[in-house]
Amino acid sequence: MQLFVFICAGLMILTGAIGVIVRSHPVHAALSLILTLFGVAVMYVAQEAQFLAAVQVIVYAGAIVVLFLFVIMLLGVDTAEDLRIEPFKLQRKFAMLVGGGVIGLVTIAAISSRDNLALVKPLPSDAVGSVEIASHDGNIRRLARDLFSDHVLAFELTSVLLVVAVVGTVLLARRAPKSPSETTS
């Protein structure tokens, strides 16, 4: 059963990923991305990380792809890219070579080190036992515990990152200041 789910989800992810790069219409490419993200969510569920799966669907498949579509719509949907035109000679062949090489290397790495991965110590099972993880809210509790103990600094730094994003948007989206009212935005 697990293998079956894995194969299905893997096929979804790969089909979506290939779709993103071969579909010439940007809207179709963005919609293919949803398939990939959804496949990843299925993987999360298979690993019993239901909360992550929900977040994956809501944030990525929902918000981010919608944002992509918004941008594509704003820039004009009818400007499909002609994939036959190569802006740089040899670039595409070179990209295929490098892409294929990376995929091959990672596959070989994963196969050759399959046995060693078993040596990695299992995730620490502190107060929250594995039984609790399997229960319906154990996931969230475990995540919260991690966020507010081990990773509290990372959590706070993410907020700094968001501040940077806000400042960046204000700075880049503003027109050259002419009137005093604009400078206070």
Added chain:
Amino acid sequence: MIAADPTLIGPSVNWFALSPLLVLLGAALVLLVVGALAPRWPRHLYALFAAATGLATMILCFFLWHDISAHGITTLVGGTLRFDDFSLFVTITISASIVLVAFVTDDYLRREDLEGPEVYALYLLAAIGGVVMGSANDLIVLFLGLEILSISMYVMAASHRKRIESQEAGIKYFILGGFSSAFFLYGIALVYGTAGSTNFTEIVSSFNTTVPAVRHDAFILAGVGMLLVGLGFKVAAVPFHFWAPDVYEGAPTPVTSFMASVGKVAAFAAMLRVLLFALPHWRDDYRPIIWVLAVLTVVVGSVMAVVQTNVKRMLAFSSISHAGFILIGVEAAAHRAGQPEGGDGASSALLYVLLYSVLVIGTFSVVAMVGRTGDSATDLASFRGLAKSHPLIASAMTVLLLAQAGVPLTSGFVAKFGVIQAAVEEHSYAIAIIAMVASVIAAFLYLRIMVSMWVSEPEAGDDAREAVRVPLWTGIALSLSVGFTLFVGFFPGWLIDAAKAATVTRPTRP
């Protein structure tokens, strides 16, 4: 559920040790909120506020340094940040750069009519990212620091609203930078997969037990490789340097100096952290890669710099070649990664980034002045006749260029001598010789700028150019930079000792 679960105890927070970060963050928020609510502040105030923040951070670091010497090193916030001399040295370098860059930016923004608090707020926020990278003890935290710094720099590169080149630089930097961050993240994932943790301390202890079995494990090697690609991009090492000339040329000149100083310091600090503190077991695997990167970077950087005609591009390639020299220090440090007596590699690299930061900000401050309104007169010809109209500026630039070339009695010599000495101590003679040859080639580039300033005959139309103005605060930043360069050139001992102190292993706090 948390109320019913009294076992959740958050990590203890040593607020005093975190104060540099808090000061930077607080000042950035004050600048943003007050800058948005209040009408335009009086002249210079934004810049002076940012510079004062940098100065305050620096002073705090000296107190913290004293605290460390008295009590030993420790980790902060649940082991995610390291509180040691290394992180303080990086913090001091970054805050000193902030002070100098803020001075230059003030006059630049007025000339270009772009005044506002946002750029200064971004400087301070980016500095937080840099400080976090320099003191991280966890790969996730390090990555967040990297992103904070990088995203701020993408925005700053595109911040000149009137120059299309600036927008282009921002986009290029953003796309290539995002790509390299993905590599870095993939590397983190692979390391996490083999070590079971992202915390440096736990990674090392996990590998201590599993290393005999996973010594030649392809998974972890791929992870180390990906991390090196990501870091190599951030330090602009050849062959990951393609973004640097375009971005340096297109970005507003003070921002360029920020990238070349704070960006480089943080990237090298992160590199040393990852290689020496998280992956010392793989030192024999990554050292040859760094060797190749270092050689390629010094040679390609120096040769390409000579054939440019735009001074900003020249300095971009020269900054690539300097990155190569720092990589030589990293290579020397990699020989002894994980050993109690670390050698001089890491300290020479740290010293190099500090000295280079001060140098490069001074150099770019002259470029910013010569660039004139519009920031576009940065070709070699724009420097023609500078010696006649502004002999002091031309002399200052000459000192800085000589220092970049590594002439004795300037800080550049101290820096270059340090890394080459460290390489020789580890018996890496080949790399030391290649570096010296490359620095001779690079000297030609600095000579070209000097010739243009001092010797070139004036040509028709020179008088029609806009006169180069020397604003007060840029002048102050330039004199501070030149003064520091000469002072360290004559009295290098104290700074070398400080850099060495920053990399010794101190006792851990009980």
